[in-house]
Amino acid sequence: MLHIIVCIKQVPMxxxxxxxxxxxxxxxxxxxxxxxxSARRALEAALQIKAGMGRNQAHITAVSMGPPMAKEILYxxxxxxxxxxxxxxxxxxxxxxxxxxxxxxxxxxxxxCPDAGLILCGSMSSDSETAQVGPxxxxxxxxxxxxxxxxLELVHDxxxxxxxxDDFMELMxxxxxxxxxxxxxxxxxLYTPRYVAxxxxxxxxxxxxxxxxxxxxxxxxxGFNALTSSPTKIIDVYSPAxxxxxxxxxxxxxKMVDTLFDDYGKIISSAMGKDLKTHDHEGDx
Amino acid sequence: MSxxxxxxxxxxxxxxxxxxxxxxxxxxxxxxxxxxxxxVCAVVFGDKVxxxxxxxxxxxxxxxxxxxxxxxxxxxxxxxAFLLSALVRQFQPETLLIGATRFGQEIAPRVAKQLDTxxxxxxxxxxxxxxxxxxxxxxxxGGNLIAKIITPHTRPQMATIRPGTFQELPHDDxxxxxxxxxxxxxxxxxxxxxxxxxxxxxxxxxKIETADIVITGGRGMGSKGKFRKLFDLADLLHAEVGAxxxxxxxxxxxxxxxxxxxxxxxxxxxxxxxxVSGAIQHTAALADARFIVAVNKNPxxxxxxxxxxxxxxxxxxxxxxIIRALxxxxxx
Ligand SMILES: Cc1cc2nc3c(=O)[nH]c(=O)nc-3n(C[C@H](O)[C@H](O)[C@H](O)COP(=O)(O)OP(=O)(O)OC[C@H]3O[C@@H](n4cnc5c(N)ncnc54)[C@H](O)[C@@H]3O)c2cc1C
Numbered sequence: 001m002l003h004i005i006v007c008i009k010q011v012p013m014x015x016x017x018x019x020x021x022x023x024x025x026x027x028x029x030x031x032x033x034x035x036x037x038s039a040r041r042a043l044e045a046a047l048q049i050k051a052g053m054g055r056n057q058a059h060i061t062a063v064s065m066g067p068p069m070a071k072e073i074l075y076x077x078x079x080x081x082x083x084x085x086x087x088x089x090x091x092x093x094x095x096x097x098x099x100x101x102x103x104x105x106x107x108x109x110x111x112x113c114p115d116a117g118l119i120l121c122g123s124m125s126s127d128s129e130t131a132q133v134g135p136x137x138x139x140x141x142x143x144x145x146x147x148x149x150x151x152l153e154l155v156h157d158x159x160x161x162x163x164x165x166d167d168f169m170e171l172m173x174x175x176x177x178x179x180x181x182x183x184x185x186x187x188x189x190l191y192t193p194r195y196v197a198x199x200x201x202x203x204x205x206x207x208x209x210x211x212x213x214x215x216x217x218x219x220x221x222x223g224f225n226a227l228t229s230s231p232t233k234i235i236d237v238y239s240p241a242x243x244x245x246x247x248x249x250x251x252x253x254x255k256m257v258d259t260l261f262d263d264y265g266k267i268i269s270s271a272m273g274k275d276l277k278t279h280d281h282e283g284d285x
Numbered sequence: 286m287s288x289x290x291x292x293x294x295x296x297x298x299x300x301x302x303x304x305x306x307x308x309x310x311x312x313x314x315x316x317x318x319x320x321x322x323x324x325v326c327a328v329v330f331g332d333k334v335x336x337x338x339x340x341x342x343x344x345x346x347x348x349x350x351x352x353x354x355x356x357x358x359x360x361x362x363x364x365x366a367f368l369l370s371a372l373v374r375q376f377q378p379e380t381l382l383i384g385a386t387r388f389g390q391e392i393a394p395r396v397a398k399q400l401d402t403x404x405x406x407x408x409x410x411x412x413x414x415x416x417x418x419x420x421x422x423x424x425x426x427g428g429n430l431i432a433k434i435i436t437p438h439t440r441p442q443m444a445t446i447r448p449g450t451f452q453e454l455p456h457d458d459x460x461x462x463x464x465x466x467x468x469x470x471x472x473x474x475x476x477x478x479x480x481x482x483x484x485x486x487x488x489x490x491x492k493i494e495t496a497d498i499v500i501t502g503g504r505g506m507g508s509k510g511k512f513r514k515l516f517d518l519a520d521l522l523h524a525e526v527g528a529x530x531x532x533x534x535x536x537x538x539x540x541x542x543x544x545x546x547x548x549x550x551x552x553x554x555x556x557x558x559x560x561v562s563g564a565i566q567h568t569a570a571l572a573d574a575r576f577i578v579a580v581n582k583n584p585x586x587x588x589x590x591x592x593x594x595x596x597x598x599x600x601x602x603x604x605x606x607i608i609r610a611l612x613x614x615x616x617x
Contacts, residue, residue: 037547098406099398126546128425130406132394135362139398144363144477147391160481165387167300171482185548231403235420236433248584250597257606260578260594261614267576271497271554272523275616 002058002154004046005119007105007137008039008077010070011127035073038122038184040193045152045182046120047081047194059083061113065093065104071210079196079204086112090215095227098132104218104226105133106140111219116177118159123148123181134181145179146172151190152180290323291378293441294346295369297389298329298337299360300485306384308453310446311345313411314382315454320413323379324348328372330365332358335464342462345454349462350376354469359483360388364476366395371470373400378441380419382411385445393445403436404443409450409573418442424572449495449552493542498524499553499574501544502532503567503588505560505581505600509537514604515559521611527551529567545570557607560600563587580604 013034035043043062050058062077064070065088074085086108093104109116119141121134131147138145151162154176161172161180182191196204215224249256261268261276269276292314296307307327314325326348327341338349352368369392373381381396383389385407397404410422414435419442421434436442493499500519506512512532519526527544528537544551545567552573559580561567568591571577579592580603589595596603 097403098394099401099403102398128406130394131390132397132404132406135391135394136398139395145395146478147362148387164486165391166304167486169482169484169486170480172478172480174478231397231401231439232405232421232434232436234432234434238431245593246590246595247593248589248595248597250584253598253602253606256596256598257603257610260596260607261610264576264578264594265614268498268522268555271576273497274523276611277614277616 001056002049002053002117003113003115004049004058004060005109005113005116006039006043006046006060006062006077006082007119007121007133008043008062008064008073009036009122009125010034010064010066010073011036011125033069033072035076036122036125036127037193038124038126038182040122041184041191042120042122042182043077043080043082044191044193045149045180046118048191049118049152049154050081061086061116063088063105063108065089065096065101067094068212071212074210075204075208076196078208078210080194085208085210087210087212088214088218089212090218090220092215092220092224093226095230097226097230097232098130098136099232100226100230101133102136102140103229104220105137107218107220108213109137109141112213118154118176119143119179121179121181122184124184126184131181134179138179141177141179143177143179144174145181146174147181148183149180150183152182288377290321291326291348291376292318292321292323292380293326293328293373293376293378293382294341295381295383295389295392296327296329296337296341296349297384297386298331298334298340299388301337301340304384304386304448305453306386306389306446306448307341308344309448309451310382310384311341312454313446313451314380315345317380317411317413317419321379321417326350326378328369329353330357330368332356338464340456342464343456343458343460345460347462349464350467351464352467352469356469356473359480361476361478361480362388362391362395363478364473366392366399367474368470369396370399371472372467373441381441381443383443383445385447389445393443397443400439400441400443402439402441402443403434404445405434405436406445407447408444409447411444411446419444493525493527493544493551494549496525496551497554498522498557499527499544499551499555500524500557500559501527501529501561502538502559502600503529503561504531504535505562506532506537507560507601509535511601512537514601514608518557518604518608518611521608521615522557524553524557529561529564558588558592559604561586561588563589563591 010033013032060082062082063086124131146161148163149161327346383393405421412420421444528542550570556574577592580596
């Protein structure tokens with residue numbers, strides 16, 4: 001039997017964020033959570049692999065490290081077809097950077113899923129956008145990894161991956177156990193995620209338990225603290241400078257267009273790399 | 286300590302003429318090196334890569350470490366990460382910078398983990414603080430939040446750098462630099478990931494992600510036929526055309542053009558936005574646009590608030606108007 005581990009993350013739902021377009025401020029604390037879109041694709045890949053394998057040939061464990069509220073996405077993962085959901089949660093895990101996140105997930109896989117054959121992650125989460133946790137988890141587990149899969153196929157004890165990397169189309173292969181991250185980009189391809197049927201999450205909510213593990217259950221040292229163990233430190237977070245000018249033009253189109261070129265022609269022409277006549281009203285005559 | 290401080294730039298030379306990120310980082314590394322009294326070094330892996338070593342010297346590298354071996358002919362994340370980690374352990378650079386290409390973002394985290402050091406992804410700026418530490422400036426939420434990050438206790442300080450962030454230095458044939466050959470270590474394991482095929486895709490002449498001018502069209506363009514007019518404008522402006530999701534779904538344009546959370550991130554010097562409402566999933570990808578001209582019938586559309594110049598008008602009429610004006614104004 002193939003034990004597939006899918007690492008999923010809860011991210012703030014961007015469209016729901018209290019958002020001020022003028023100042024560009026986000027209030028993350030009050031945000032609604034959702035399953036990270038690229039992790040959702042990884043789960044989809046796992047479900048497709050399982051479906052292609054015959055009854056009881058594969059077992060899917062969805063695991064997430066996060067606050068207690070991240071339980072929701074594990075219920076959702078179960079509703080979608082994961083066999084098991086595990087939440088790693090502990091105040092001491094808060095503030096983990098990618099290295100520490102990989103360490104914690106790695107600890108879970110090594111100690112609690114020693115039979116793991118294939119580990120799937122999204123290639124890049126929609127909030128922190130680092131693309132680092134997958135590769136670092138592979139490193140923590142000392143297994144091979146291939147990133148940005150568009151399609152993956154199991155061939156005996158190997159996995160074969162098609163991917164698109166920096167203008168190169170590549171076909172890669174590695175032995176299992178191994179880790180694959182699923183490409184976060186692209187909309188209309190193989191791993192476009194399925195959605196839960198109405199009431200599905202509720203059903204999963206009632207049906208299955210999510211296993212919740214804190215640092216002690218996971219076997220972390222007493223003094224463990226992800227925030228202080230992380231090699232990187234965030235020293236400042238801010239919203240990019242607000243745009244100062246917001247010039248509103250109204251009236252006749254011809255006049256507006258002339259104003260655009262008269263007042264901003266230089267900006268446009270330098271971006272074009274071509275000279276423009278900025279004050280030209282010859283057409284008016 | 287009398288030891289020389291080094292800033293390393295891992296050389297990503299694949300598709301050299303299109304992918305300039307290594308040269309861009311070298312330019313910034315030169316500035317950082319001046320502030321910290323360090324040496325700028327490039328690190329090149331591959332087969333017959335002498336020519337690249339020379340290029341890097343001409344673009345600011347003072348030293349180039351080169352491991353030249355047929356074994357390294359194709360980019361391989363497991364071999365390259367092993368080798369880069371081994372060299373870092375040997376030479377102990379202060380800083381290691383890597384272009385945030387997809388391959389760069391694959392190798393960097395593995396090296397960081399092997400070395401137990403920190404890594405900041407996809408930086409849009411780098412600086413040095415008063416303690417001489419590298420300040421890594423990285424966006425999240427598609428640029429809607431920016432974080433400043435340091436690596437206080439471990440070395441090297443590692444970061445991947447977004448392509449297009451810095452300007453490469455002009456090619457200087459006179460520049461002097463030292464090429465230091467490094468033999469392939471005996472301990473090099475056979476790669477655990479095998480590359481069966483790696484083919485450069487036929488080059489697309491222009492790319493929306495790096496275009497200096499982008500024209501985006503939304504549902505407000507009205508129809509597929511009217512949307513085509515944006516391409517006429519694009520030809521005059523040497524611009525690329527992007528679209529919102531409804532436009533892609535309606536098949537007015539291919540999904541390659543999708544701009545937003547689910548599509549491409551763009552960073553043009555000038556963005557023209559026609560008939561786009563400005564939903565967050567779309568605007569998340571626009572944070573790096575420097576100058577925005579928006580056209581919308583509705584002055585209260587979010588896109589209009591984000592714009593430097595907001596034109597309250599019919600998108601099609603303004604598009605035609607700009608085409609007409611450009612035809613008169615472009616000097617040949
Ligand atoms: C999970 C998720 C991911 C998404 N990802 C993306 C993404 O990556 N990219 C993306 O673009 N969207 C994405 N969306 C969709 C997004 O939420 C918006 O629906 C979309 O961006 C709106 O496109 P629009 O501005 O073209 O259309 P609309 O919102 O319908 O806006 C049309 C605008 O045109 C104006 N208009 C109408 N007629 C005229 C006229 N004659 N002249 C001038 N203006 C006119 C209107 O005033 C309006 O502001 C995503 C949504 C979800 C839920």
